[in-house]
Amino acid sequence: MTTTRARSRRAAVAGRPERWELRIDVAPGPSASQRASPRDNFAAYAAYAWPRLVCTARLLTGGGRAAEHLARATLAETYARRRRIPRKDADFHVRRTLVRRYLRLARRRSVGAGHRTPLLGMLANLPARQRVVLVLRYGEGLAESEIAQMLGCSVGAVTSYTRRGLAALADCPRAEPVDES
Numbered sequence: 001m002t003t004t005r006a007r008s009r010r011a012a013v014a015g016r017p018e019r020w021e022l023r024i025d026v027a028p029g030p031s032a033s034q035r036a037s038p039r040d041n042f043a044a045y046a047a048y049a050w051p052r053l054v055c056t057a058r059l060l061t062g063g064g065r066a067a068e069h070l071a072r073a074t075l076a077e078t079y080a081r082r083r084r085i086p087r088k089d090a091d092f093h094v095r096r097t098l099v100r101r102y103l104r105l106a107r108r109r110s111v112g113a114g115h116r117t118p119l120l121g122m123l124a125n126l127p128a129r130q131r132v133v134l135v136l137r138y139g140e141g142l143a144e145s146e147i148a149q150m151l152g153c154s155v156g157a158v159t160s161y162t163r164r165g166l167a168a169l170a171d172c173p174r175a176e177p178v179d180e181s
Helices: 007-014 042-061 064-082 090-108 118-124 126-138 146-151 155-171
Strands: none
Touching: 042 064, 042 090, 042 118, 042 126, 064 090, 090 126, 090 146, 118 126, 126 146, 126 155, 146 155
16 A cells, blocks of 8 residues: 555646645456356355455554454455445445444444554544545545435535545644554
């Protein structure tokens, strides 16, 4: 997972200050024909989905055991509802379950305490919905319409969460990684 800084073309032309863009590189998964469906073979689907779920959960919770617990609970809930999940939209439903589960946890208590990277530390300072939108938009590469459908809100709300989240990240001081020694 890497983050890079890119200068906006519009900012360069207009003479405005640089804008930070959050980019997270994740290895591409198998093609649609190679993927398992939770309806057909749940064990194969869980093995396929686990790395991506844990990566997304780490960005949401700040890492550690909370991320693995969130991903495991998501797969358990998916297993219980696997007969109702359409074959074509399995990834969408699993991702939506992860996000909704995280938002429920975030309402109850503060999730994630130790942040090992500056990115996780900066994301931890954001409100839960802004964090979810930024992780799904830049970490998972989803379109704003897909995020809106997943969160049950309008595309304009997703745009607003994205804009406010990026502005908060730009204002956030650089966090230092935690040294475990």
